[in-house]
Amino acid sequence: MARVTDERTYYTIPIGPTHPSLKEPLQFAFDLEGERVVDVEIKPGWNHRGVEVLGMKRNPLQTLYLAERICGICSVSHLIAFSRAVENALGIPVPPRAEYIRVIIAELERIHSHILWAGVAAHELGFDTLLHLTWRVREQVMDILELLTGNRVNYALVTIGGVRRDITKEQEPLVRQALRYYKDLLEMLVDAFLHDPTIELRTRDVGVLSYKDALELMAVGPTARASGVKKDIRVDQPYLAYPALELSPITPDLFRPEIHGDVYDKIIVRLLEIEQAIGLIEQALAKMPEGEIGHATKEEMTELLVQIKEREGEGIGRHEAPRGELFHYIRFQADSEIPILWKVKCPTYSNLMSYRPMFQGAQIADIPIIIACIDPCIACMDRVIVRRDGREEVWTAEQLLAKSWEKTRRLKG
Amino acid sequence: MVQLFWGSVVILFGGVILGLIYQGVDRKLAARMQARIGPPIVQPFRDIKKLLVKENIVPENAIPWIYNGAPFLALAAVVTVLFYLPLGDQRPLFSGYGDLILVLYLLALPAVALAIGGFASGSPYAVIGAQREIVMMMSYELPLAAAIVALAWRLDRALPGITAFSLKEIAAHPIWAYLGPLGFIGAILLVGVLLLVMPAELSKIPFDIAEAETELAGGVTVEYSGRNLALLRIADAVKTVVMGALILALFFPYRLGGVLGLAGAAGGVVDTVFFLVKLFLIILIAVTIVRVAAARLKVSQVAYSFWVPLTGVALAGLVLIVLDGLFFM
Numbered sequence: 001m002a003r004v005t006d007e008r009t010y011y012t013i014p015i016g017p018t019h020p021s022l023k024e025p026l027q028f029a030f031d032l033e034g035e036r037v038v039d040v041e042i043k044p045g046w047n048h049r050g051v052e053v054l055g056m057k058r059n060p061l062q063t064l065y066l067a068e069r070i071c072g073i074c075s076v077s078h079l080i081a082f083s084r085a086v087e088n089a090l091g092i093p094v095p096p097r098a099e100y101i102r103v104i105i106a107e108l109e110r111i112h113s114h115i116l117w118a119g120v121a122a123h124e125l126g127f128d129t130l131l132h133l134t135w136r137v138r139e140q141v142m143d144i145l146e147l148l149t150g151n152r153v154n155y156a157l158v159t160i161g162g163v164r165r166d167i168t169k170e171q172e173p174l175v176r177q178a179l180r181y182y183k184d185l186l187e188m189l190v191d192a193f194l195h196d197p198t199i200e201l202r203t204r205d206v207g208v209l210s211y212k213d214a215l216e217l218m219a220v221g222p223t224a225r226a227s228g229v230k231k232d233i234r235v236d237q238p239y240l241a242y243p244a245l246e247l248s249p250i251t252p253d254l255f256r257p258e259i260h261g262d263v264y265d266k267i268i269v270r271l272l273e274i275e276q277a278i279g280l281i282e283q284a285l286a287k288m289p290e291g292e293i294g295h296a297t298k299e300e301m302t303e304l305l306v307q308i309k310e311r312e313g314e315g316i317g318r319h320e321a322p323r324g325e326l327f328h329y330i331r332f333q334a335d336s337e338i339p340i341l342w343k344v345k346c347p348t349y350s351n352l353m354s355y356r357p358m359f360q361g362a363q364i365a366d367i368p369i370i371i372a373c374i375d376p377c378i379a380c381m382d383r384v385i386v387r388r389d390g391r392e393e394v395w396t397a398e399q400l401l402a403k404s405w406e407k408t409r410r411l412k413g
Numbered sequence: 414m415v416q417l418f419w420g421s422v423v424i425l426f427g428g429v430i431l432g433l434i435y436q437g438v439d440r441k442l443a444a445r446m447q448a449r450i451g452p453p454i455v456q457p458f459r460d461i462k463k464l465l466v467k468e469n470i471v472p473e474n475a476i477p478w479i480y481n482g483a484p485f486l487a488l489a490a491v492v493t494v495l496f497y498l499p500l501g502d503q504r505p506l507f508s509g510y511g512d513l514i515l516v517l518y519l520l521a522l523p524a525v526a527l528a529i530g531g532f533a534s535g536s537p538y539a540v541i542g543a544q545r546e547i548v549m550m551m552s553y554e555l556p557l558a559a560a561i562v563a564l565a566w567r568l569d570r571a572l573p574g575i576t577a578f579s580l581k582e583i584a585a586h587p588i589w590a591y592l593g594p595l596g597f598i599g600a601i602l603l604v605g606v607l608l609l610v611m612p613a614e615l616s617k618i619p620f621d622i623a624e625a626e627t628e629l630a631g632g633v634t635v636e637y638s639g640r641n642l643a644l645l646r647i648a649d650a651v652k653t654v655v656m657g658a659l660i661l662a663l664f665f666p667y668r669l670g671g672v673l674g675l676a677g678a679a680g681g682v683v684d685t686v687f688f689l690v691k692l693f694l695i696i697l698i699a700v701t702i703v704r705v706a707a708a709r710l711k712v713s714q715v716a717y718s719f720w721v722p723l724t725g726v727a728l729a730g731l732v733l734i735v736l737d738g739l740f741f742m
Contacts, residue, residue, distance in 0.1 A: 013537045021627040035541075035712055124627050126618050126709025132447040198619055198708035364541060365711040368627040 021368030024378035059337040077321035081328040089315025098162035100288040107277040113322035124368035162294020203263040207358040207370040221324020227261035233320040309337040323347035346380035432650030433457040469639030474535035483530025484644035490522035512578040531633035542632025546623040552719035556727035560603040563731040570738040584666035596737030602730035611699040619707040
């Protein structure tokens with residue numbers, strides 16, 4: 001497939017929707033000049049499951065299980081954001097202890113997600129030894145999550161108005177023991193990733209996202225922080241128990257003097273965030289107050305549903321998921337427990353745009369690690385592509401804006 | 414002639430079986446180093462057996478005769494090299510019919526065959542893989558040739574009158590005995606170079622850019638399946654043995670039988686076992702440990718590191734050996 005532009009011949013190679021470097025379906029079309037990437041076009045739309053529509057046909061207590069299954073890795077993040085959206089919309093209080101438990105589970109999830117990412121990144125670089133190593137040490141945090149919640153992946157812990165299980169006195173030492181394990185391990189992980197000559201060769205000055213681009217393209221999470229943008233929902237708009245805990249956004253200048261915004265910096269940020277998460281869990285365990293966890297019994301559940309049915313309102317729930325800012329919006333009308341609108345915007349959706357500057361001037365060999373470096377979660381992000389008569393239409397920003405104005409007017413009636 | 418025929422049959426099947434066993438051992442050891450359990454040692458045999466009963470797909474826009482011919486060419490070339498190498502206590506089967514220069518060319522042939530097969534398979538991934546295979550070849554040929562030429566020249570200088578490029582003679586006269594201090598350093602440098610050329614020649618991590626699973630989904634071999642893929646796998650396994658045996662023949666052709674004062678069948682057995690152990694050590698050092706301990710490099714990085722630093726080291730070794738030959742006679 002050759003294409004002639006400006007009297008130069010570019011070759012287009014497709015990567016995806018199925019390709020070994022992609023963990024989920026997404027399509028890229030790369031314009032290549034030899035081994036060098038000239039431009040990239042990203043085509044999502046292979047994995048849309050219509051979860052939001054399903055959520056608009058059920059009551060929020062049923063949707064809890066659906067929200068959790070939007071993502072297989074940051075499942076509790078979706079649940080926290082969803083529950084907070086519902087709680088904000090309907091004014092349902094959450095007891096302090098439940099907020100601390102949510103923080104602990106969210107940070108444990110961050111540890112497991114970042115370790116998982118580190119393994120995937122190593123695999124994309126062809127360093128399978130590190131993949132096996134990281135995924136083995138990840139088992140410890142999975143075990144702790146199973147101990148605390150009963151499940152390894154979809155914890156079903158967070159519910160509207162609280163959490164369903166308490167952290168008992170007997171469990172605390174086990175959690176602390178696991179945290180110590182990771183503290184001891186962290187030095188080894190830093191050594192294995194940041195001081196390895198082949199990893200340095202492959203990740204330094206690769207996939208560079210400048211500070212300006214990160215700001216303008218609205219990158220979130222570790223992708224933005226690796227470019228030096230101090231952006232973290234937990235700090236900027238504190239929620240849950242985060243205001244009581246000490247934390248500041250992690251940027252790569254904590255590890256090396258200059259910020260480059262390359263893949264190496266993204267590794268630094270994620271490894272340091274593991275350390276930060278360990279600290280946050282320790283603080284949360286120490287400061288956690290006694291008291292209710294806000295779990296509704298079977299009888300109270302009916303009462304909760306009645307409340308949801310009676311009240312109306314709209315709410316936003318935001319959470320700093322391991323990949324960045326996660327955003328849930330929900331809107332209820334009176335006399336219906338079924339929301340009329342549920343919108344999920346996951347971090348990958350915000351970060352997708354930063355692919356383009358990162359791919360400029362990259363080599364083919366850099367493609368897998370650059371794809372992996374924003375830690376993409378396609379299942380969360382995917383949008384519908386409508387094909388009519390085999391043609392695809394692409395809407396510009398202006399058209400989309402006009403459409404959303406039109407919809408707002410329609411909703412206002 | 415009859416002896417030659419049966420000898421080649423034995424070496425052909427022996428080489429394939431040995432190659433697959435070493436591949437199994439390599440996979441098991443790599444798995445253990447990566448904290449995995451790993452497949453059983455016979456797994457490569459099972460893979461080949463499975464591949465042989467699978468469908469052999471030829472892509473629509475491939476050129477069938479080139480596409481199907483390339484794996485045969487690759488396998489035939491590596492097995493032919495095996496005939497020229499001294500294995501265990503045996504002198505090379507084809508000694509007298511060709512020498513080290515021929516071995517050098519035959520070694521290049523599987524890579525060329527792979528590249529041709531890649532170009533003929535009509536997939537963009539395979540084409541990129543084939544281009545990379547050629548870049549790789551151009552990168553490691555010079556250091557390899559420098560090592561071999563230095564060795565043969567020095568041997569000719571030390572023992573005028575022998576055919577220095579004959580592997581039989583090189584194996585019969587271990588080079589280390591004839592070297593002065595300068596030459597010794599040079600020879601060590603050349604061993605190091607060959608140990609790095611070996612994983613490149615075999616397309617193993619960190620030099621597996623032509624196949625690069627996560628980038629090119631298998632690169633040159635992406636379209637191959639069934640019988641063709643089985644042949645490529647076997648060629649790869651045999652090539653591991655060939656490269657190991659070549660380094661052994663050039664630098665470590667020592668035998669144990671003579672040292673222990675054994676002769677006849679007992680000496681043969683001891684020599685063969687000793688050869689297998691040496692071969693295992695070479696594969697362990699040059700393939701298994703390297704591929705466990707490194708990430709895949711980029712094409713530009715591989716080309717640079719072979720053209721500049723490694724060629725530099727190889728030439729330094731060559732110069733040291735030449736100086737040694739001129740002044741320490």
